[in-house]
Amino acid sequence: xxxxxxxxxxxxxxxxxxxxxxxxxxxxxxxxxxxxxxxxxxxxxxxxxxxxxxxxxxxxxxxxxxxxxxxxxxxxxxxxxxxxxxxxxxxxxxxxxxxxxxxxxxxxxxxxxxxxxxxxxxxxxxxxxxxxxxxxxxxxxxxxxxxxxxxxxxxxxxxxxxxxxxxxxxxxxxxxxxxxxxxxxxxxxxxxxxxxxxxxxxxxxxxxxxxxxxxxxxxxxxxxxxxxxxxxxxxxxxxxxxxxxxxxxxxxxxxxxxxxxxxxxxxxxxxxxxxxxxxxxxxxxxxxxxxxxxxxxxxxxxxxxxxxxxxxxxxxxxxxxxxxxxxxxxxxxxxxxxxxxxxxxxxxxxxxxxxxxxxxxxxxxxxxxxxxxxxxxxxxxxxxxxxxxxxxxxxxxxxxxxxxxxxxxxxxxxxxxxxxxxxxxxxxxxxxxxxxxxxxxxxxxxxxxxxxxxxxxxxxxxxxxxxxxxxxxxxxxxxxxxxxxxxxxxxxxxxxxxxxxxxxxxxxxxxxxxxxxxxxxxxxxxxxxxxxxxxxxx
Numbered sequence: 001x002x003x004x005x006x007x008x009x010x011x012x013x014x015x016x017x018x019x020x021x022x023x024x025x026x027x028x029x030x031x032x033x034x035x036x037x038x039x040x041x042x043x044x045x046x047x048x049x050x051x052x053x054x055x056x057x058x059x060x061x062x063x064x065x066x067x068x069x070x071x072x073x074x075x076x077x078x079x080x081x082x083x084x085x086x087x088x089x090x091x092x093x094x095x096x097x098x099x100x101x102x103x104x105x106x107x108x109x110x111x112x113x114x115x116x117x118x119x120x121x122x123x124x125x126x127x128x129x130x131x132x133x134x135x136x137x138x139x140x141x142x143x144x145x146x147x148x149x150x151x152x153x154x155x156x157x158x159x160x161x162x163x164x165x166x167x168x169x170x171x172x173x174x175x176x177x178x179x180x181x182x183x184x185x186x187x188x189x190x191x192x193x194x195x196x197x198x199x200x201x202x203x204x205x206x207x208x209x210x211x212x213x214x215x216x217x218x219x220x221x222x223x224x225x226x227x228x229x230x231x232x233x234x235x236x237x238x239x240x241x242x243x244x245x246x247x248x249x250x251x252x253x254x255x256x257x258x259x260x261x262x263x264x265x266x267x268x269x270x271x272x273x274x275x276x277x278x279x280x281x282x283x284x285x286x287x288x289x290x291x292x293x294x295x296x297x298x299x300x301x302x303x304x305x306x307x308x309x310x311x312x313x314x315x316x317x318x319x320x321x322x323x324x325x326x327x328x329x330x331x332x333x334x335x336x337x338x339x340x341x342x343x344x345x346x347x348x349x350x351x352x353x354x355x356x357x358x359x360x361x362x363x364x365x366x367x368x369x370x371x372x373x374x375x376x377x378x379x380x381x382x383x384x385x386x387x388x389x390x391x392x393x394x395x396x397x398x399x400x401x402x403x404x405x406x407x408x409x410x411x412x413x414x415x416x417x418x419x420x421x422x423x424x425x426x427x428x429x430x431x432x433x434x435x436x437x438x439x440x441x442x443x444x445x446x447x448x449x450x451x452x453x454x455x456x457x458x459x460x461x462x463x464x465x466x467x468x469x470x471x472x473x474x475x476x477x478x479x480x481x482x483x484x485x486x487x488x489x490x491x492x493x494x495x496x497x498x499x500x501x502x503x504x505x506x507x508x509x510x511x512x513x514x515x516x517x518x519x520x521x522x523x524x525x526x527x528x529x530x531x532x533x534x535x536x537x538x
Contacts, residue, residue: 204433215463258407264498265536269403273366283310286327297338393487489537493520
C-alpha cells in the first residue's frame with residue numbers, strides 16, 4: 001500500500017503537544033484499572049524513560065541535531081545550533097543501540113538568530129546544505145566504484161526527465177530504482193535534483209526525503225566502514241537522547257499502545273497467581289512495568305510476589321546514564337511504596353547472547369515473557385546460521401510461559417530486495433512523519449532532533465545496509481505468526497477490555513489514527529496504513 005493512496009491528512013483534531021496534555025490519558029488509566037486490575041495502561045514517567053523502541057539502533061553514525069539546551073523541554077525553539085548528518089550502518093546489535101562506539105568528527109556548526117523568521121529559514125537551508133552536501137569520502141568512493149562512462153539510452157533519459165519537477169516522492173522512487181539498476185548517470189542527476197527538494201523543516205515528505213536521500217548516498221558507498229565515514233555527526237548527550245525518546249513517546253500513541261496491550265495480556269494471564277516472573281527482553285528504562293506494579297498492589301486478596309528479569313540494550317543504558325541497577329532501584333522504590341513484594345534480576349547482555357541460565361527461572365513461578373519492539377533486531381536464518389530469532393522463541397517455549405507478548409512494527413523490510421524495501425520504507429515512514437506533523441510544529445527544534453535521533457538512523461540502516469549490518473529487519477504479522485506457530489505457540493487473543501481502553505487512549509490523538517482488531521490481534525495505524533501490531537501467545 002503506497003503512501004499516495006492515503007487521503008491528505010488534516011491537522012484539525014490533533015491536540016498540540018504539551019506535557020500536561022497527558023492528563024486525560026491518566027484519567028482513562030484510572031478508570032481502566034478500577035474496572036479490572038489485570039488490564040493495564042501506560043505510564044508516562046517524569047524522566048521520560050518509557051521509550052523502548054523509539055529509536056531502534058545500530059552502532060553506526062546518523063543524522064543529528066546538536067542541542068544548544070541541556071535541559072529537556074517541549075517548548076518550541078527556533079534556533080537549531082548545529083546540524084550534522086550521517087547514515088546509520090549498523091553492527092548486529094539491539095534495536096535501541098542508538099549511541100555509537102565510533103569516534104565522530106567535529107559537527108558542522110551554524111549559528112542561528114531566532115528573532116527573524118526569514119533568517120531562521122535561511123539558516124535551516126544552510127544546515128541542510130551542510131548536511132546534504134557531498135562528502136569527500138563519499139565522492140571518492142563513488143567515483144572509484146562507478147566509472148564515469150556509464151552509458152544510458154535516450155529513452156531512459158526521457159523517462160527520468162519526464163518526472164514532474166515538484167513530485168518528490170516519484171523522484172525518490174526513480175532514484176532508488178536507478179540505484180538498484182546501477183544507472184549511475186541517472187542517480188547523479190536525480191541526487192543533485194533531490195538535494196534542492198528535501199528539507200528537515202519542511203512537509204513530511206520533504207523531511208523524510210532528506211533521510212531517504214542520505215540512505216541512498218550511503219548505499220552507493222557500499223557498506224561497512226565507507227558508510228561510517230560518509231558524513232560527520234555528533235551524538236546527543238544521554239539526557240538529550242532521553243528527552244527526545246520521551247517526546248516521541250508522548251506525541252505518538254504507538255508505544256503507549258504497545259505497552260498497554262502487552263501489560264493487559266500479561267495481567268490477565270497471571271490472574272490469581274502468587275508468584276509472578278516477567279522476563280523483558282528489552283527493558284529500557286523499565287517504565288512499562290510501573291502500572292503493572294500499581295495494579296497488582298490493588299489486586300483483591302493482596303499482591304503476588306513479583307520478579308522482573310530485565311535484559312539490557314546499549315542505547316537504553318546510554319540514555320539512562322548507567323546500568324540496569326538504575327532500573328531495578330526505580331522499580332523497587334515503586335514496589336515498596338505499593339507494598340508489592342519485588343525482586344529485580346539484571347541481565348546486562350544482548351538478546352542474541354541470552355541462554356536459559358541467564359533468565360533465572362524458578363519452579364512454581366507464573367512466567368510471562370515480553371518482546372516489545374525487540375525481536376526484529378534478532379538475526380534470522382537469512383543472516384545467521386544460528387537464527388537467533390527462532391532460537392529465542394524455541395527457548396522461551398521450553399519454559400512453558402503463561403503468556404508471551406509481541407509488539408512489532410507492521411512492515412516488511414527483512415528479506416526484501418533493495419528496491420521493494422525502499423518502497424516499503426517510504427510508505428511506512430510517510431505515515432509516521434505525517435502523524436508527527438499534526439502535533440509538533442515543523443520548525444520546532446525538538447521535532448527535528450526527535451526525527452533525526454530516533455527515526456533517521458532506522459531509515460538509513462534499512463536502505464543502506466545489508467547482511468549483518470542491517471539490524472532493522474521488520475516482518476509482517478503473518479510471518480511472526482508462522483514463527484510462533486513453528487515454535488509450538490498458540491494464539492492468546494487480547495482482552496476486549498484492552499481494546500476498549502486503547503480506544504479511550506486514542507481519543508486524545510488525531511482522528512486519523514486507526515485501531516483494528518482481527519482475531520484477537522490489535523493493529524494501530526495512521527489512516528489506512530497499519531504501523532504497529534500487538535498480539536499474545538501461550
